[in-house]
Amino acid sequence: MRKLAALALAAATLAAGCQKAKPKTSAELLLNERMAQVLLRDGRPAEAEKAFRECLKDDPKNPEVLDGLGVSMLMQARYKDSIVPFDKAVTLAPENGAYRNNRGVALMELGQFKAAQDDFTVAAASQNSDDRLSATINLGRLWQREGDYAAAESEFSAAIARDPQTYAAFVGRAVARESAGNLQGAAEDFLAAVKLDPSNADANLRLGMVLISLHKAELGKRYLQRAVDLDPAGDTGARARLLLEKEALKAQ
Numbered sequence: 001m002r003k004l005a006a007l008a009l010a011a012a013t014l015a016a017g018c019q020k021a022k023p024k025t026s027a028e029l030l031l032n033e034r035m036a037q038v039l040l041r042d043g044r045p046a047e048a049e050k051a052f053r054e055c056l057k058d059d060p061k062n063p064e065v066l067d068g069l070g071v072s073m074l075m076q077a078r079y080k081d082s083i084v085p086f087d088k089a090v091t092l093a094p095e096n097g098a099y100r101n102n103r104g105v106a107l108m109e110l111g112q113f114k115a116a117q118d119d120f121t122v123a124a125a126s127q128n129s130d131d132r133l134s135a136t137i138n139l140g141r142l143w144q145r146e147g148d149y150a151a152a153e154s155e156f157s158a159a160i161a162r163d164p165q166t167y168a169a170f171v172g173r174a175v176a177r178e179s180a181g182n183l184q185g186a187a188e189d190f191l192a193a194v195k196l197d198p199s200n201a202d203a204n205l206r207l208g209m210v211l212i213s214l215h216k217a218e219l220g221k222r223y224l225q226r227a228v229d230l231d232p233a234g235d236t237g238a239r240a241r242l243l244l245e246k247e248a249l250k251a252q
Contacts, residue, residue, distance in 0.1 A: 045075035097123035097131025201231035
């Protein structure tokens with residue numbers, strides 16, 4: 001009897017050990033997802049990736065989590081890897097503009113321009129105004145990549161018409177205009193971008209460079225110096241400092 005009792009106790013203990021962990025409640029799942037999103041917004045994509053993967057263990061068909069995982073990979077420049085979760089998210093919610101925009105960016109970075117355009121086109125028809133705006137900007141960047149500067153400028157202009165406070169659209173149109181040889185138009189757009197985000201070192205650098213190309217050296221050097229002041233130890237500041245040194249040599 002003692003032997004049988006011992007065996008029964010052992011079997012019960014083994015069974016208890018084999019039981020699955022208690023499923024998380026919907027509130028717990030939502031909290032974990034929000035924590036992962038916070039990591040993403042804080043610019044910690046590697047940690048966010050781990051957090052999203054943990055979320056997927058309990059909720060493997062959550063398109064928002066799958067999209068978050070893809071974005072965390074996108075931020076780490078792992079474009080090919082990001083396509084897998086993006087594909088799953090789009091399959092689960094094919095009309096979601098945010099998922100389409102994100103996958104489109106990954107496809108564009110991989111050089112798959114036609115597939116990227118298809119995603120951006122779907123996103124441009126989204127019911128969400130932010131998704132439509134992002135899609136328009138992304139299409140502008142796509143045409144820019146393909147060397148169609150007129151089409152790129154048109155898309156960025158459409159984005160600006162929708163939201164005149166869109167920094168990315170002004171910078172995008174400035175780059176398109178500069179690439180097409182319209183330096184005056186580029187300078188105007190870079191200036192608008194600087195006004196929207198005065199502390200952006202890159203915008204100040206780009207404006208300074210275009211102004212110097214327009215033979216407005218003194219004004220250009222002011223913006224280059226701002227770029228140095230805003231990013232004294234970074235790459236942008238270093239580029240601006242080098243250009244200032246070159247201008248100083250010209251003046252000798």
